[in-house]
Amino acid sequence: MNIRVGLGFDSHEFEEAKDLFLGGVKVEGYPGFRAHSDGDVILHALTDAILGALGEGDIGTLFPESDPRWKGASSDLFVKRAVEIMKERGYQLINADIVYVAEFPKIRELREKIRNRLEEITGFERTKFTIKGKRPEGLEVRGGALCIASVLIGSED
Ligand SMILES: [Zn+2]
Numbered sequence: 001m002n003i004r005v006g007l008g009f010d011s012h013e014f015e016e017a018k019d020l021f022l023g024g025v026k027v028e029g030y031p032g033f034r035a036h037s038d039g040d041v042i043l044h045a046l047t048d049a050i051l052g053a054l055g056e057g058d059i060g061t062l063f064p065e066s067d068p069r070w071k072g073a074s075s076d077l078f079v080k081r082a083v084e085i086m087k088e089r090g091y092q093l094i095n096a097d098i099v100y101v102a103e104f105p106k107i108r109e110l111r112e113k114i115r116n117r118l119e120e121i122t123g124f125e126r127t128k129f130t131i132k133g134k135r136p137e138g139l140e141v142r143g144g145a146l147c148i149a150s151v152l153i154g155s156e157d
Helices: 041-054 076-088 111-122
Strands: 002-015 020-022 025-027 091-101 129-134 144-155
Touching: 002 041, 020 041, 025 111, 041 076, 041 091, 041 111, 041 144, 076 091, 076 111, 111 129
Parallel strands: 091 129
Antiparallel strands: 002 144, 020 025, 091 144
16 A cells, blocks of 8 residues: 655634634634635645645645635635545545644534534545644734644555
8 A cells, every 4th residue: 555644734814804614614703714715724734735645736836826716715625626636646535633723713612513524525534534723822823823734645556
């Protein structure tokens, strides 16, 4: 079995006027992210982790901000495309481990919803995804959020 690891990082500033999307889940009662798309840091980091594992560049190369098709886009599209490329190359997801770092919202209350959405978006079982939430102790990230995702993918040959 050929196994590859990928690491993805993303961050965005909060913006009051936008809806918050995290891991494909719309979260009520919090500001969203200032970004060209919906700014879903979890899905962006996951997309970059998959692309990194494949050696296929990054989200900005595949979905440039200059392209009007991605304005206000749901980030489901980015993950779906990355998964499509992964499958074209003969790889399956072994697991993904995701860390969300921000003052809010609490991931504990969203974890199962996000895992269900990740199963819907990627077609891989929810048990393959783990998501942790951390407060940014000692860091000045009050006005935004960041996410780090790692994936392991494998192919039979
Ligand atoms: Zn992003």
